[in-house]
Ligand code: KIV
């Protein structure tokens with residue numbers, strides 16, 4: 001498969017062919033995503049929860065994001081890699097955001113960065129874009145701002161808030177973003193925003209009318225312990241956690257019964273050699 005570039009994404013968008021995106025946070029998760037033919041891989045700061053066991057995304061550091069991006073980049077042959085700027089690495093000033101973005105690209109080996117925020121982030125998006133780094137914006141439900149939003153809740157349900165989302169989308173487009181993630185907004189709002197824009201919208205909990213979709217890999221694979229809260233929009237395409245649990249329990253039982261490793265799982269030795277060795 002050929003390497004996906006901004007030109008590839010543009011051509012998918014022009015053909016009205018949905019753009020596929022999934023998160024990855026390490027070598028194996030990136031490998032399988034790339035192998036499956038995802039157009040884009042997102043090293044999302046959701047890795048704070050799904051890979052590092054943190055309470056939310058606010059704890060994860062730029063250094064940690066860089067390390068995860070590097071491991072993803074080592075496994076990725078064709079997908080376009082986008083890395084999340086974590087909370088605290090871009091809000092202070094456009095200069096801070098440009099420095100953090102350069103580190104994610106140079107040290108993390110990402111092709112583009114994603115940041116949360118709409119109209120208020122427009123000058124920052126413009127500055128990063130001027131530095132030659134493509135920016136994917138992220139509006140609607142922005143998890144890094146969960147405390148300001150009053151928790152994880154659907155955005156844009158009233159006419160006023162839907163209009164604010166449209167204004168944010170137009171602002172990030174104007175600022176130079178190559179696309180925009182729409183998270184947790186009513187499908188009709190996402191449809192309308194998508195029609196009004198000249199850049200792709202990547203939906204998560206925003207309905208099938210977006211130009212593309214993104215999901216957190218760990219969630220869609222069912223690769224998490226029972227009890228993890230899943231938003232309503234997550235479809236579980238697999239049950240990887242149960243598979244892993246079953247395999248490890250079977251291994252445990254076989255070790256306890258000394259039924260593993262036997263036969264094909266052992267290295268043989270000639271009988272004469274064994275006898276001589278034991279003498
Ligand atoms: O961090 C993440 O995984 C994300 C996606 C949910 C869009 O930002």
Ligand code: NA
Pocket residue numbers: 044045046084
């Ligand atoms: Na994120």
